[in-house]
Amino acid sequence: MYTPKYFKAHELVPKEVYDLFIDETMIFGIFDENALRILDLIREWSGVGLTVNNWFWKGNRNECGFRPNNTTTGATQSAHKYGKGFDIISPKLTTVRFWDLINENASKLPCKIRIERTNGGKPIGWLHFDTMAAATQKDKVYYFNA
Numbered sequence: 001m002y003t004p005k006y007f008k009a010h011e012l013v014p015k016e017v018y019d020l021f022i023d024e025t026m027i028f029g030i031f032d033e034n035a036l037r038i039l040d041l042i043r044e045w046s047g048v049g050l051t052v053n054n055w056f057w058k059g060n061r062n063e064c065g066f067r068p069n070n071t072t073t074g075a076t077q078s079a080h081k082y083g084k085g086f087d088i089i090s091p092k093l094t095t096v097r098f099w100d101l102i103n104e105n106a107s108k109l110p111c112k113i114r115i116e117r118t119n120g121g122k123p124i125g126w127l128h129f130d131t132m133a134a135a136t137q138k139d140k141v142y143y144f145n146a
């Protein structure tokens, strides 16, 4: 199990999942370790605070990390449901800047990743990365359209 340096458990799961755990440090066990490592790396490369979920501070982001299987949010086989995907925003960074940071540091990624470029034909306004790379993925960073 990997415990992130920069993110608390409540930032990575919905409130209804958070409330199921007695020991919140165990929550990190539901995630892919590499996905958590990459979350910390992106935080280090960007040098600014990043937001995944913010429900803890009364914000409206609740399913930007792990998503339970019964959610109506996102794709049926979303990486979020396997603890392998995160949606990240920052008022200080555009989505393109996030992509540039990842491309510049791609050799330091612990595994291949995928990045969502568009959704329904529209550019997305956040960084979605996941560790659901297919065995056939050649590039360290693969951009897909959802």
Ligand SMILES: [Zn+2]
Pocket (backbone or CB within 6 Å): 080, 085, 086, 087, 128, 129
């Ligand atoms: Zn996503």
